[in-house]
Amino acid sequence: MTSRSVTEPLEAAVLTALSRVIDPEIRRPVTELDMIGGVTVADGAAHVDLKLTIVGCPAADRIERDVRAAAASVDGVTAVSVDVSVMTREERDALTARLRGGRPREHQFGPDSLTKVFAVTSGKGGVGKSTLTANLAVSLAAKGLAVGLVDADVFGFSIPGILGIEGAVPTRVGELILPPVAHGVKVVSIGMFLPQPAPGAPRNTAVSWRGPMLHRTVQQFLTDVWFGDLDVLLLDLPPGTGDVAISVGQLLPQAQVLVVTTPQTAAAEVAERSGIAARQTGQTVIGVVENMAGLPQADGTVLELFGSGGGEELARRLDVPVLASVPLSVDLRRGGDTGAPVVLTTPDDPAAVAIDALADTLATRARGLAGRHLAMRINP
Numbered sequence: 487m488t489s490r491s492v493t494e495p496l497e498a499a500v501l502t503a504l505s506r507v508i509d510p511e512i513r514r515p516v517t518e519l520d521m522i523g524g525v526t527v528a529d530g531a532a533h534v535d536l537k538l539t540i541v542g543c544p545a546a547d548r549i550e551r552d553v554r555a556a557a558a559s560v561d562g563v564t565a566v567s568v569d570v571s572v573m574t575r576e577e578r579d580a581l582t583a584r585l586r587g588g589r590p591r592e593h594q595f596g597p598d599s600l601t602k603v604f605a606v607t608s609g610k611g612g613v614g615k616s617t618l619t620a621n622l623a624v625s626l627a628a629k630g631l632a633v634g635l636v637d638a639d640v641f642g643f644s645i646p647g648i649l650g651i652e653g654a655v656p657t658r659v660g661e662l663i664l665p666p667v668a669h670g671v672k673v674v675s676i677g678m679f680l681p682q683p684a685p686g687a688p689r690n691t692a693v694s695w696r697g698p699m700l701h702r703t704v705q706q707f708l709t710d711v712w713f714g715d716l717d718v719l720l721l722d723l724p725p726g727t728g729d730v731a732i733s734v735g736q737l738l739p740q741a742q743v744l745v746v747t748t749p750q751t752a753a754a755e756v757a758e759r760s761g762i763a764a765r766q767t768g769q770t771v772i773g774v775v776e777n778m779a780g781l782p783q784a785d786g787t788v789l790e791l792f793g794s795g796g797g798e799e800l801a802r803r804l805d806v807p808v809l810a811s812v813p814l815s816v817d818l819r820r821g822g823d824t825g826a827p828v829v830l831t832t833p834d835d836p837a838a839v840a841i842d843a844l845a846d847t848l849a850t851r852a853r854g855l856a857g858r859h860l861a862m863r864i865n866p
């Protein structure tokens with residue numbers, strides 16, 4: 487028979503070990519999320535009550551496995567049993583209220599948010615905006631920043647594929663939507679909310695929503711998707727000057743805008759329009775990113791497939807700097823096709839190096855001030 491004086495320290499030790507088990511979606515220890523209903527240890531046999539946030543939690547197996555392993559790792563524990571149940575409605579509501587930090591249901595990146603917000607736009611499609619945004623997010627996360635990525639490119643949502651989470655669906659906990667995490671980045675995409683195609687069938691759902699619907703979707707992303715405290719939020723906007731750009735301008739006036747273009751000088755004019763549209767909605771255009779710049783050849787020459795000078799030309803027109811020039815890169819393209827971002831797989835690829843340097847530039851930039859409440863005191 488085991489006395490309490492022996493089991494209590496063991497129970498405390500098991501709880502300490504469980505505090506290292508992280509919910510993969512919420513990214514907080516299960517002990518902080520009230521997912522551990524109780525721990526008992528009798529004669530070396532630990533019993534853990536594990537309460538999942540929802541029925542059919544996609545991370546259930548992993549959490550249970552991690553809980554078992556953590557409990558078993560404690561000296562003196564010889565056997566582990568786990569009783570898995572699901573939180574009651576009240577428990578879930580208490581959790582979502584706590585995750586919101588007691589704040590009412592409003593969008594998380596309001597005027598007082600400390601998160602830096604960068605919106606990436608382009609004049610036309612196919613210039614590599616999504617590929618750059620995804621790699622930029624991964625690079626920032628690899629530097630240890632808490633990063634969220636909103637794929638607001640409703641007509642060409644490609645971020646989940648580029649990040650290797652095609653088909654991932656967010657988990658709902660009460661009214662909160664938990665974004666899937668890819669390579670350390672919390673990702674939400676319009677594509678995650680469309681009907682899933684049958685296994686093996688191509689996704690051919692075209693999104694043809696009108697302005698108000700798009701606005702509500704962007705607003706819902708910013709309100710109901712639980713990002714937690716982010717250092718950086720990136721938005722992949724659709725190309726051009728459409729409804730989403732206007733909504734983002736209204737909802738996130740502090741967003742700092744990057745305009746992506748190719749080196750083709752003819753592309754500068756159309757890209758300039760999206761920069762001007764961002765300014766008209768009160769946002770700050772902070773710079774140009776030139777993509778698909780010259781590809782260095784083995785003989786030392788540079789293959790300028792899309793010409794040169796487009797980035798400089800656009801920067802001159804918008805009166806902002808060129809923040810990066812990213813060369814054509816087979817590895818960057820391949821990484822996008824396979825869901826393995828080049829900044830992680832081949833960090834010394836010249837395109838990865840350029841994106842990483844851009845990430846450094848953004849990481850050290852101050853937050854945008856547009857729309858922010860400034861604390862001002864007027865001395866008498």
Ligand SMILES: Nc1ncnc2c1ncn2[C@@H]1O[C@H](COP(=O)(O)OP(=O)(O)OP(=O)(O)O)[C@@H](O)[C@H]1O
Nearest residue numbers: 611612613614615616617642778813814815819822
């Ligand atoms: N620097 C680069 N070198 C080689 N290929 C690239 C480069 N940048 C992007 N690509 C490739 O170009 C194609 C278009 O890229 P991407 O989908 O990112 O463009 P986009 O501007 O986001 O387009 P849309 O807005 O239409 O979705 C992709 O196949 C991508 O892998």
